Amino acid sequence: xxxxxxxxxxxxxxxxxxxxxxxxxxxxxxxxxxxxxxxxxxxxxxxxxxxxxxxxxxxxxxxxxxxxxxxxxxxxxxxxxxxxxxxxxxxxxxxxxxxxxxxxxxxxxxxxxxxxxxxxxxxxxxxxxxxxxxxxxxxxxxxxxxxxxxxxxxxxxxxxxxxxxxxxxxxxxxxxxxxxxxxxxxxxxxxxxxxxxxxxxxxxxxxxxxxxxxxxxxxxxxxxxxxxxxxxxxxxxxxxxxxxxxxxxxxxxxxxxxxxxxxxxxxxxxxxxxxxxxxxxxxxxxxxxxxxxxxxxxxxxxxxxxxxxxxxxxxxxxxxxxxxxxxxxxxxxxxxxxxxxxxxxxxxxxxxxxxxxxxxxxxxxxxxxxxxxxxxxxxxxxxxxxxxxxxxxxxxxxxxxxxxxxxxxxxxxxxxxxxxxxxxx
Numbered sequence: 001x002x003x004x005x006x007x008x009x010x011x012x013x014x015x016x017x018x019x020x021x022x023x024x025x026x027x028x029x030x031x032x033x034x035x036x037x038x039x040x041x042x043x044x045x046x047x048x049x050x051x052x053x054x055x056x057x058x059x060x061x062x063x064x065x066x067x068x069x070x071x072x073x074x075x076x077x078x079x080x081x082x083x084x085x086x087x088x089x090x091x092x093x094x095x096x097x098x099x100x101x102x103x104x105x106x107x108x109x110x111x112x113x114x115x116x117x118x119x120x121x122x123x124x125x126x127x128x129x130x131x132x133x134x135x136x137x138x139x140x141x142x143x144x145x146x147x148x149x150x151x152x153x154x155x156x157x158x159x160x161x162x163x164x165x166x167x168x169x170x171x172x173x174x175x176x177x178x179x180x181x182x183x184x185x186x187x188x189x190x191x192x193x194x195x196x197x198x199x200x201x202x203x204x205x206x207x208x209x210x211x212x213x214x215x216x217x218x219x220x221x222x223x224x225x226x227x228x229x230x231x232x233x234x235x236x237x238x239x240x241x242x243x244x245x246x247x248x249x250x251x252x253x254x255x256x257x258x259x260x261x262x263x264x265x266x267x268x269x270x271x272x273x274x275x276x277x278x279x280x281x282x283x284x285x286x287x288x289x290x291x292x293x294x295x296x297x298x299x300x301x302x303x304x305x306x307x308x309x310x311x312x313x314x315x316x317x318x319x320x321x322x323x324x325x326x327x328x329x330x331x332x333x334x335x336x337x338x339x340x341x342x343x344x345x346x347x348x349x350x351x352x353x354x355x356x357x358x359x360x361x362x363x364x365x366x367x368x369x370x371x372x373x374x375x376x377x378x379x380x381x382x383x384x385x386x387x388x389x390x391x392x393x394x395x396x397x398x399x400x401x402x403x404x405x406x407x408x409x410x411x412x413x414x415x416x417x418x419x420x421x422x423x424x425x
Contacts, residue, residue, distance in 0.1 A: 016261070017261070018261075019260075021288045022165050022172060022286065025166055028300060028301045031166065031284045032163055033167040033168065033172065034161060035161070035163060039218075041114035042117055043220060044079070045220075046073050046079075049222050050070065050072050050220070052068060052220075053069045053217075053218045055197070056215055056216075057210075057214030058238055059211060060212055061091060062091060063090070063208075064088045064416070064418055065152075065197070066084075066085065066086045066087075067142070067152075069082070083099075083119070083142060084097075084098065085097070085148070086359070086388075087203070090357070102119035103119060109123070113126070121142060122140070122143070123142075127139065133157065134155035135158050137153055137156065138153070139153050140153075140199075148201075149202040150199070152199035153197065153199055154214070155197075156192050160192075160194045160195075162193075163190075165272050172188040172189055185228070187222070187228060187229075190218045191215065191274065192217075193215050194246040194276040196213055196240075197211065197212055199211075213238040213239065213240055214236070215238070227255065227258075228252070229253055230253050230425045232250075232251065232420070233422075234250055234251075234422075235249040235326045235345070235418075237418075238415055239415030241413050242278050243279030245278075245395065246275070247276075249272070249303055251269055251271035254270075255267075268288065271286060271303035271305065272285075273326075273328050277334075277399060278334075280334045280335075283328065283332060284330065285329065285330040286303055300330065300331065301329060301330045302329035305324065305325070305327075307321035307421070309323060310322065313361075314352070315352070315361060318423040320349075320352070320421070321349055322348070323346060324349060326419075334402075336402055337403045338400065339400040339408075343395055349391075356389075357389040357391035358387070358388070359389060359390055360388050361387055362386040362387075384424040385422070387421045388420050389417075390417070392414070393415060394414055395415060396410065397410070397412075
């Protein structure tokens with residue numbers, strides 16, 4: 001997932017907590033925050049703010065589609081807006097990649113609200129149909145080049161509402177700075193954890209029918225881009241089995257400057273995730289890992305990622321995982337399905353010489369706008385990379401039988417896992 005970038009800043013009081021993670025704000029019974037209209041509206045704020053909306057879907061043949069709008073504001077400069085699209089077919093190992101700076105970007109186009117946006121090269125239109133089987137949907141139309149056009153509808157099932165972590169105006173927010181009421185900056189994520197895309201893609205004159213499950217995230221990093229995180233991890237497991245299954249997880253680890261105390265007490269990992277089982281939003285989970293505290297085994301609520309057998313990658317200069325494991329645990333929030341749920345998925349990613357499922361190692365500085373790149377290089381001198389993988393996988397799940405018959409005894413659900421590991425510093 002597109003990650004902000006880089007460096008450190010001294011706090012006002014070196015002995016005061018200067019990071020306030022969203023995963024520590026809410027009790028286990030308070031983790032689900034229903035999305036309001038304003039949560040999905042474009043903010044398009046000034047200052048140092050990166051805002052992005054990303055759609056991930058995997059088609060029936062395993063082809064992975066990512067469509068992303070990035071609105072980047074850097075200080076006093078005019079914002080830069082990009083539309084990026086990556087289509088990866090694991091059967092042919094073919095990747096189609098377009099990233100363009102768009103012109104005449106506006107929100108609330110043609111009398112619509114700010115959940116919709118358009119530019120000369122694309123439009124994303126939000127549609128609400130209360131009471132329907134899919135009460136909300138986005139229509140994405142893009143003309144990215146002479147050889148690439150998109151026409152997709154991404155629809156959210158009624159039983160899988162969008163969410164943020166925790167209800168109310170502060171739901172979803174992690175705050176940076178000593179005073180959480182007047183923060184130096186923030187990070188917030190809003191999710192549609194499971195949707196179904198339909199439509200078509202025209203690539204090189206050939207029409208490709210597009211249908212498959214996925215998820216959407218609208219994220220904002222509201223601070224200088226050099227102050228957010230050292231690493232990010234992202235998991236998106238999707239399957240149409242059992243009426244729809246997904247397992248989503250987003251984790252970031254702060255730089256050393258932000259933690260319980262500022263003087264090298266950082267490296268706090270914040271993880272938010274969810275499970276959709278039997279076509280219903282079944283659990284929303286979150287967890288904070290402080291660097292000086294061990295995480296308890298068997299906790300009621302868990303959201304964790306583990307890099308397995310890391311190895312040095314000379315291409316990037318980072319320790320890349322040879323495998324990765326994600327896990328979730330939490331109480332069921334589905335109506336009529338009381339009980340606890342656990343889930344996990346692990347995949348073999350191979351090594352540098354023989355990777356498994358590796359789509360690309362993205363050199364972030366080669367993709368972001370020139371103005372952003374100039375600031376990042378000047379401030380930090382880092383070289384961030386995003387590893388992107390797609391693999392067939394099995395999600396191991398236990399939970400109430402009323403969600404999926406046989407779930408109490410444990411099930412393995414076939415699907416696809418798209419995951420990212422981002423290294424910044």
